[in-house]
Amino acid sequence: MNEHVIPILPCRNVDDVVPFYEALGFTLTFRQARPNPYVCFNRGGIDLHFFGLEAFEPENSMGSAILLVPDTGVLYDEFAAGLRAAFGKLTLSGLPRITRPRRKQGTAAGFTVVDPGGNWLRIYALGATEEDGKGSESRLERVLMNATRQGDARGDDAIAISVLEAGLSRHADAPDVEKLPLLVHLAELKLRIGNLEFAAQALDSVDSLALNPMEREGLAAELANAAELRASL
Structure with missing residues (x-):
């Protein structure tokens, strides 16, 4: 066919x-x-x-398209490099913007681009399903997946922020290495809604986490995200 x-x-x-x-x-x-x-x-x-x-009115757009690609990570890196070259930074808030690749509750992993017309391009891996990796998540990973579903998939940043804040409070005893991705995403969401003060506070919390060298290596991408967010404030 x-x-x-x-x-x-x-x-x-x-x-x-x-x-x-x-x-x-x-x-x-x-x-x-x-x-x-x-x-x-x-x-x-x-x-x-x-x-x-x-x-x-782009802010009221309901335009949306699903793009299935062989490797979402490769495409994200290419998109991000192009945006940085053209605009000097990643556009993470307002229109246009791009979200980072993350797993989402109830759907396959991927990322979203919202263009200047307010249209959502939802990028997923070809052949991926919501069952991939399911069942192996920690408590905070499940919180993060729920928040990502609310913010990056549904566009409800306020609910996503509430989910992250409640999860971090409820699981305050979780290891710092598990908290870091949630705090980085919280900072990104706060930046997306224009709350720069609270975005900076979330990044300060990231900086205060106790991580050993192996944990830092495993979270290198998230730490790079945090540095880029800090530069955007």
């Missing part, structure tokens, strides 16, 4: 989406101004089309 589906997503102005998707490594394959603004992008096996609508 050679069926191929191409999403057509809205935006206020096609000039908003062109530089963003080019930063992600997409190639602009078609563009027209009349009779209606329209652009087409391609990146490997991914095709996305956009139409411009002046009255459109």
Whole structure:
């Protein structure tokens, strides 16, 4: 079978989406101004089309597309490198933004890109299921998966923050090595909603954790995330 589906997503102005998707490594394959603004992008096996609508409000967009890719980690690294090169940093709040790859409760692991038109690109690994790795999580890993489901998948950052704060309080006796990913994600969420003071407090808590060299090595990616968040404050 050679069926191929191409999403057509809205935006206020096609000039908003062109530089963003080019930063992600997409190639602009078609563009027209009349009779209606329209652009087409391609990146490997991914095709996305956009139409411009002046009255459109990106903050109220319900546009969404699921992208299934061979390796979400590789694609995230490529997207992140492109965004840093184009904009000087990762855009983690507002529009556009990108979330970091994390497992989510009730769905497969992956990450999300929200573009300048408010459209959600939900990136998952081809063939992955919510059962992958299920049952091996610690108490705080389950809390993190629940929070990620609420914030990164559903877009309810307030509930995600509440889940993380309640989990950290409920499991205050958990090892510091298990607390760190939750505190980093909490800082990211606080930054996403514009609460820079509390984001800084969460990062201060990260800095105060007692980790041995092996634990630091295992959490190198999370510690790098924390450093990037600190630089964004």
